[in-house]
Amino acid sequence: MRKLLFTIGILIGLGEICANVVVLDAAGHGDYATMSDAIANSGTGDTIYVVGSAASYGNFTLSTERTFIGNGYYGQSIGYSSSSSLGNITLNPGAANSVFSNLEIGTITFNESNITFDACIIGGSFTIGSSISNISYSRCLFTSPIYVQSSSVSFSNSIFNYASSGNGVTVSGGSSPAFDYCTFFDGNISFDASIVSNSVVNSSRVGQTPVVVTDGVSGNKVDTEANLLFETSLGNDGYFQLQSGSPGKTSSQTGAESGAFGYPTGQPENAYLLSGLPAIPKITALEFESSSNSSSNLSIRIQATTN
Template identity: 30%
Template sequence: METLYNRSNSWESTFSNTFKVCFLSLMVFTFSQTKSFGEIRRVNNQLTTNHSQRIYATLQEAHNFASEGDTLMVEGSTIEYGNLEMTKRLTVIGTGYFLLENPNTSASNTLSIFNVIYVKATAKGSVFIGLVFGTRNGNHTFLIEADDLLIMRSLISNNLQIWNTVKNIKIIQNYFSRTGSSVFFMGTANLGFSDITFDNNILNGNLTAGFSSIQRTFTSIQNNILNGSVDITTTTFRNNIITSQNTNYTINSSNNQNNLFRGNNPLATINGNQIYNENQLFVGPTSASTDGQYVLKSDSPYLTAGYQGAQPGIFGGNTPYVLSGLPAIPSIYELDVATFGSQENGLNIKIKAKTNN
């Protein structure tokens, strides 16, 4: 979609605000076609708080003034955002990640980088999309006490830390960058979880739950790239691509089907599971982005190796992975502004934008 705007009459002083209002109006329209997101509140730590315009300089301030069901649009910044303690149901949307690596992502390549989001039990039902967690220390992550969460299209550099017995958390289309440890960290040994959906993620660490005497069960683990070890109990384990050659997998599932394994594994001989040939699978890192390297080759024999002939890996299934974790709102990926303008003829602005399903 391309749109050409011509602005006149004091364009020098009003262009920036007008452009932002137009874009935010476009986002509001998109939201209204899907579900109610309440009030939209802008968060930008390089601006001054303006309550009348619903602009906030800190995450916590935006949260405190928000009502249940509101949306916090966290804009890209060269300054990291601080901590957020959530006590109410909100939607938090950032800019996505790897914006310089993939084409047509955003005209601005600055990220919404978070430190800690502490999701208290009263924030049940919250949604998180397009966030990036910093990597400076082990505290950059989610601390979770609430049920019924959706965590999607985010770059998570640490464990998801569970500090309560929780249920019904959907973790989809994320990129987990940390290696050498489990995606889950349990605050205490007696905590459990249930009804966890873990689909269409890229995981560089381990997918383990541990402590089999305590209920830590998944409903669905499907269409993931798993680069570490696996030790889980789940209803469905299907269409995953396991790239590690670690043969110590413990997968307790009644639907362990159509997964691709890199190395020799007894699971790869039953229920449509198989060992893949590395040269015939991914396009690879030399010709693609950090997350785009997991696209299957156009001539790969594994394109239909998933359950009932579906595509295995992150780009298959009901929630295919979206490059760079772009939120499902319109994004402007090219902005061309004329060098000169006038009150008579206006200022020519060419915008290229797209929606992200």
């Protein structure tokens, strides 16, 4: 009886420290093949690994906390079969503390606060309203106009890549979101009040009264040659590889004139991540003994691959 109670205690302990993880794979090799099934059959706070697929996993509404981790938004460019692509996402009350990482995402509708995005490409236009707070973007790529009306929003080490005409980023309503170590390409970047520091800015209009982004102020750099930073013929995001003669070759790693490949001094882990690939290992095999007891070691063999 004593040994049985000990074994149960170990199992309970493992249940408490191990998060539930489900695998979403449209090809049918995971736990579920559709996003609706993956969400319905996982619990609050669980993690959903999104395997790359030739087709998007589609639109969905989230009303409970989840963590979504993909294989990158252009994973197929460097050997992965396909990107981890989602459609339009609606974040409803209850989705607070959710995390989206290494994914391609369409439009985002915010009806909830406290959401984190890391190493994602955001392809759809969206608005963060004044009632929404604590939205964080790091190492992300934005390709459609966004509208920020909330002060409690932060963008770091991110790229805003727009056509040369029309609005790119519009900050309004007296809000003051933070843009740190970001790069703006073309498009109209319109701020009526904001904190913009340590960024490379290149756009057809930078700032509106009362805020103007000025070269050399708070580490900002208004760079008329920002179009020379990266290669331009390597796909939609150009992989953002620095081209020969790029001003980023000498400044972007210092943290002073940051931009796309820059990062705060001493924090290389916060640099922009090429093609949104996750920095975590992928477990390919797991083997362990079918039985053991309290007086012997339990042998476990894990096989994994990294990027």
